[in-house]
Amino acid sequence: MNGWILGGTTFLASAVEMVEAATIVLAVAVTQGRRAALGGAAWALAALALIVAALGPALARHGTILWIELVVGPFAILFGIAWLRKAIWRFAGRKALHDEDAIFEREVAVLAKQDRRTGFATAFQGVFIEGLEVAVIVVTFAATQPALIGWSIGGGVLAAIIVALAAFALRAPFARVPENAIKAVVGVMLLSLGTMWTGEALGVAWPTGDASILVLIALYAAFAATVGFGQRRRA
Numbered sequence: 475m476n477g478w479i480l481g482g483t484t485f486l487a488s489a490v491e492m493v494e495a496a497t498i499v500l501a502v503a504v505t506q507g508r509r510a511a512l513g514g515a516a517w518a519l520a521a522l523a524l525i526v527a528a529l530g531p532a533l534a535r536h537g538t539i540l541w542i543e544l545v546v547g548p549f550a551i552l553f554g555i556a557w558l559r560k561a562i563w564r565f566a567g568r569k570a571l572h573d574e575d576a577i578f579e580r581e582v583a584v585l586a587k588q589d590r591r592t593g594f595a596t597a598f599q600g601v602f603i604e605g606l607e608v609a610v611i612v613v614t615f616a617a618t619q620p621a622l623i624g625w626s627i628g629g630g631v632l633a634a635i636i637v638a639l640a641a642f643a644l645r646a647p648f649a650r651v652p653e654n655a656i657k658a659v660v661g662v663m664l665l666s667l668g669t670m671w672t673g674e675a676l677g678v679a680w681p682t683g684d685a686s687i688l689v690l691i692a693l694y695a696a697f698a699a700t701v702g703f704g705q706r707r708r709a
Contacts, residue, residue: 480615481626484611488629490656491604491605492605492633492634492637493574498577498597499515500647501585502585505586514601515597522606525606526609526612526627526630529613546618548668554663561654561702575647608630662695666694
């Protein structure tokens with residue numbers, strides 16, 4: 475399995491979720507101060523790091539690869555379907571696009587009436603909830619591909635650092651990030667990885683070995699594009 479695929483998937487997934495978390499943290503910083511915002515975010519990131527550090531290696535040590543793939547594969551497929559479904563519906567106009575500016579304004583309006591303890595809790599919850607799905611993805615990747623655990627964790631950490639630095643520099647919501655396109659890419663990647671892992675666990679002999687992941691990516695991307703444009707024409 476190519477480390478770039480695992481690292482790229484966790485990087486993109488983490489970037490999307492951290493952008494959404496950053497909007498909440500910025501709203502807390504504006505209304506409750508930077509201390510409450512950064513404190514809540516830091517504790518949430520520490521909790522997520524603990525989950526990854528504890529569960530990833532534990533799964534890799536105590537389970538056979540085929541058994542882990544049989545469990546993890548379907549979950550990756552379900553995650554992929556959920557991400558891709560949202561992306562297709564938004565592309566087709568059946569679901570509103572994610573508006574970080576509107577979310578930021580809504581959070582500011584609510585938090586302006588609350589005290590700092592609420593701001594700390596809001597920042598913690600925003601970062602933890604948005605990052606939990608990514609943590610699950612990182613843990614499952616690490617369990618199925620122990621040799622590439624550095625790629626899996628590195629992609630998530632790099633995305634978090636980049637988003638944090640950008641948020642600190644811009645001090646404004648990431649309204650221009652092509653979030654829907656990134657969600658579509660992550661959905662295709664998760665579907666492809668989940669399909670391959672499930673197939674391997676069930677004894678499927680992929681014709682080109684690990685390179686079959688590229689074929690799966692192409693097939694799922696073509697399918698998503700076909701469905702997306704079809705739904706858009708109907709709408």
